[in-house]
Structures are given as structure tokens and as C-alpha cells.
Amino acid sequence: MFSEAKRMELFSGAVFYEMTEIAKTRKSVGKPVIDLGIGSPDMPPPAMLPEVLKNALDEPGVFGYQRTEGTEAFKQEISAFLHRRYQVSVSPEEEVLVTIGAQDALAHLTLAFINPGDVVLIPDPGYPIYEVAVHLAGGIPYFLPLKEENEFLPDFKIIPHDVLKKAKMLVLNFPSNPTSAVATPEFFSEVVEFAKQHRMMVIHDAAYIELVFDGYQAPSFLQTPGAIDVGIELHSFSKTFNFAGPRLAFAAGNRQILNTLGKLKSQIDYGVFSAIQSAGAKALKNAEDFIEMNRLEYQFRRDALLSPIIESGWSVKKPLSTMFVWLKTPKNIESKQFAKNLLQETGIITVPGTGFGKEGEGYIRIALVQPVDVLNQVGKSMANFILL
Ligand SMILES: Cc1ncc(COP(=O)(O)O)c(C=O)c1O
Structure with a gap:
């Protein structure tokens, strides 16, 4: 009924919509989905912060x-x-x-x-x-x-x-x-x-x-x-x-x-x-202590995910930073197609590289937002998936 301003076309999100639909279909038949799409931290903040927040509510x-x-x-x-x-x-x-x-x-x-x-x-x-x-x-x-x-x-x-x-x-x-x-x-x-x-x-x-x-x-x-x-x-x-x-x-x-x-x-x-x-x-x-603990956890997660992938012969350079792994798709498969196939077959949600621009073609992004054991399992599933 109300027409949107032209600038709203900037916010398309078509790729994410397609991925969400595939995930919904899997869930509807009771198949698991592991979301490594959005980089939203799954771990808690420093333990003292909730208390500081509560106490601050009493400040004049x-x-x-x-x-x-x-x-x-x-x-x-x-x-x-x-x-x-x-x-x-x-x-x-x-x-x-x-x-x-x-x-x-x-x-x-x-x-x-x-x-x-x-x-x-x-x-x-x-x-x-x-x-x-x-x-x-x-x-x-x-x-x-x-x-x-x-x-x-x-x-x-x-x-x-x-x-x-x-x-x-x-x-x-x-x-x-x-x-x-x-x-x-x-x-x-x-x-x-x-x-x-x-x-x-x-x-x-x-x-x-x-x-x-x-x-x-x-x-x-x-x-x-x-x-x-x-x-x-x-x-x-x-x-x-x-x-x-x-x-x-x-x-x-x-x-x-x-x-x-x-x-x-x-x-x-x-x-x-x-x-x-x-x-x-x-x-x-x-x-200092919190930052050290947090980054060690991400380092463990990175290793847990990448060890099986590297063992499978998939060529990947271990990242020195961030909560993401930027992975080249095998056999030059288009990133969107690869991310969709991976989700359909294994239930793993990633983001196609093209969601970040044209130069992202040929890559997918995996966010390290699940615990070590889940990421290790994901690594194994992905290693098996590319052998198919
Ligand atoms: C590169 C980059 N910059 C900025 C942000 C947004 O940060 P904030 O939550 O502080 O707005 C993100 C969030 O994912 C990000 O990846």
C-alpha cells in the first residue's frame, strides 16, 4: 500500500532469504541446522558486566x-x-x-x-x-x-x-x-x-x-x-x-x-x-584477562573446524584473526551454489562470498559462533561433503 523510498532497494538481502528458506524446509522435516552465518557472538560478556549494569541503574x-x-x-x-x-x-x-x-x-x-x-x-x-x-x-x-x-x-x-x-x-x-x-x-x-x-x-x-x-x-x-x-x-x-x-x-x-x-x-x-x-x-x-580468554576460545574453534578440512586436502590458510574463516569453494563452484548445496546436504549455514561484493565470488564465509565440538563436527561434515 505504501511505496518504499527508492533507497530501500539498497537493502535487498535476497541471498539470505534463499538460505533461510532452505533451512526452514530442513527444520520442518526434523533435520538439524547449524547456523554459522551471521557473526553474532554466542559467548557471554565479562562476568562482572551484568552487575555493573544493574548497579549503574541506581546512579543519579x-x-x-x-x-x-x-x-x-x-x-x-x-x-x-x-x-x-x-x-x-x-x-x-x-x-x-x-x-x-x-x-x-x-x-x-x-x-x-x-x-x-x-x-x-x-x-x-x-x-x-x-x-x-x-x-x-x-x-x-x-x-x-x-x-x-x-x-x-x-x-x-x-x-x-x-x-x-x-x-x-x-x-x-x-x-x-x-x-x-x-x-x-x-x-x-x-x-x-x-x-x-x-x-x-x-x-x-x-x-x-x-x-x-x-x-x-x-x-x-x-x-x-x-x-x-x-x-x-x-x-x-x-x-x-x-x-x-x-x-x-x-x-x-x-x-x-x-x-x-x-x-x-x-x-x-x-x-x-x-x-x-x-x-x-x-x-x-x-x-586483558577477558580478551585473552576470548581469543583463545576462537583460536580453539578455528583449529577444531579447520583440522579435518585441511586433512581432507582442501587448501586453506589458517586465519590469524577475526571470528571468520574465508574458504575457497572447491572446483571453482559458484559461492552461492556451493553455500546452498552445503546447507541442503549437511544443514550448515554459511554466507556466500558474493554477499560481501563481486570479489567474494568463489568463497564462503564461516562464522565461528558454535562451540568447539560442534565446529569439529562441521569440519568433518564439510570434508566429507566435498568428497561427494
Ligand atoms: C567489519 C565490521 N564492522 C562493524 C561491525 C558492526 O559492529 P557494531 O556491532 O559495533 O555495530 C561488524 C559487525 O559484524 C563488522 O563485521
Whole structure:
């Protein structure tokens, strides 16, 4: 009855619909389904957080509007955390902005900076909001192909001159969803140089920076000399602390970018509920033990899934980071077809690589959101499946 705005066509989700239908049919005949599709953490947050949340409800003024940028106490804790873990110095007053999840920042940054016709460079494959946000602002996305032969890092040299002239923003995401690839400090230095040369801002989405394995430590973009002159970095509580529902993240870095984003947000949503910010502060203060435990669990899960797959001869590189495995489909089968067949035959839900962009063709993404024993069983089923 009511016609949707044209921009609603951006949110199609056709692939997910088809997968859901197959899963429903299996369930209706009593066959099991194991959902490794969406990267929604299945583990609890740090044990002290529910108590902190409850106690915070008794604080005076807790139910009032909050300042958009975040509470002083939380921003102090964010600044201390970045210094302690990454030797990054940011002013809590001007170089930190609390957001309602990283998604909030990603969806609003383009509205704050992009005019119709401006180009935004985004990764392909990449987290879908990057492209959607560019279209919402009337901008033009330019896809940076992330190729396996290039360690899934973008190659800035292939960008045409006329695109560079119109490019105002570069969005990066390392460790990466969906490829699990990581960036080197040398790559980040190249990014800073590139951004300065072409006068564009850098938005680095570091949602998975704490989910790292085998002793690897992911660098913060803000550690790069000159990074704060050109960009900001987003850190999310959703994956680092399994705190996805309360919607909590922060942006840190260039004060002009943060100030403009805050100005826009103050018209749209104001600040995060202060009880959630109190919990966030507590999580950061005691972060180290929890982060270590959480990432070890993901490492076990990665190994449990991949051991049988690797043994079967399927060529896979073990990821050093994230909660995802980015797996090449065997025999060059199209990703959508492979994901559908796998679900139909084994009940395992994955996401076809093309759900993240054209360059995702030939891959599927598996989220490590089930316990070790289930993932080991999944690995065995997948190994058997490709032998069929
Ligand atoms: C790369 C990436 N960025 C951002 C987000 C969203 O994070 P948040 O829950 O903080 O909005 C996700 C969630 O899956 C993600 O994969």
C-alpha cells in the first residue's frame, strides 16, 4: 500500500532469504541446522558486566539524556586503554567519540562528509554497510578489489586518476571481515602517505582488532605516524567483549572528523545510555584477562573446524584473526551454489562470498559462533561433503 523510498532497494538481502528458506524446509522435516552465518557472538560478556549494569541503574541522572560524545569517565578509560594496549595517545576530550556500535559511525560518517558525486573508496569484499552508507549519502562507491594473491590488501596503484580526484574518503577494515586478512604497519604507512597525497580521510574499522591468534598482535592504524592527521579508527565492544546487544563502540583519532560526526549525531540520536557506558568503562579497565580468554576460545574453534578440512586436502590458510574463516569453494563452484548445496546436504549455514561484493565470488564465509565440538563436527561434515 505504501511505496518504499527508492533507497530501500539498497537493502535487498535476497541471498539470505534463499538460505533461510532452505533451512526452514530442513527444520520442518526434523533435520538439524547449524547456523554459522551471521557473526553474532554466542559467548557471554565479562562476568562482572551484568552487575555493573544493574548497579549503574541506581546512579543519579542515569535515565537522563546523555551528551552525544560520551561520559568523561568512559572517554578517560578509552584513552587509557588505547595507550596501554597500542601506545596510542589521544585526548579523551577531543579525540574520542562514543558511538552506538561501530555501525552507527559507519552509517553516519558518509552523511556528515559526502556530497552527491563524491567518491568513497571501499573494500570488495567488505562489510555491507560500507557500500550502503555511500549510497545513502548520494556518493559513488569505488570498489578496491581484495585479492588473495595480494594478501587481500588493496592496491592503490590501480585506481584511475579521475577517481582519485573525486575521492574524499577511504574505508579500510583490518583484521578484515570477511577475508580475515591482517594489515602490516608498512601497509598503514602507505595508507597515510596515499591519503595525504590525495587529500582524503581514512576510516579504519578495527572491529576485530582484539580477536587475534597464535601470538599475533594486530596493529592499530593510529600507531602509524601521521595517521591522526588523516583519519579515525573504530573499536567495537560487540566482538571484543561479546557485548553486541547493548550497542557500544568508540571512534578515536582526528578531532575534526569526530567533531563533525558528533555534530550530526547530536541531531539524530544523542549519547549512549550511561549505564552501558559505565559497563564499557569497567570492561576496558579489566580488559586483558577477558580478551585473552576470548581469543583463545576462537583460536580453539578455528583449529577444531579447520583440522579435518585441511586433512581432507582442501587448501586453506589458517586465519590469524577475526571470528571468520574465508574458504575457497572447491572446483571453482559458484559461492552461492556451493553455500546452498552445503546447507541442503549437511544443514550448515554459511554466507556466500558474493554477499560481501563481486570479489567474494568463489568463497564462503564461516562464522565461528558454535562451540568447539560442534565446529569439529562441521569440519568433518564439510570434508566429507566435498568428497561427494
Ligand atoms: C567489519 C565490521 N564492522 C562493524 C561491525 C558492526 O559492529 P557494531 O556491532 O559495533 O555495530 C561488524 C559487525 O559484524 C563488522 O563485521
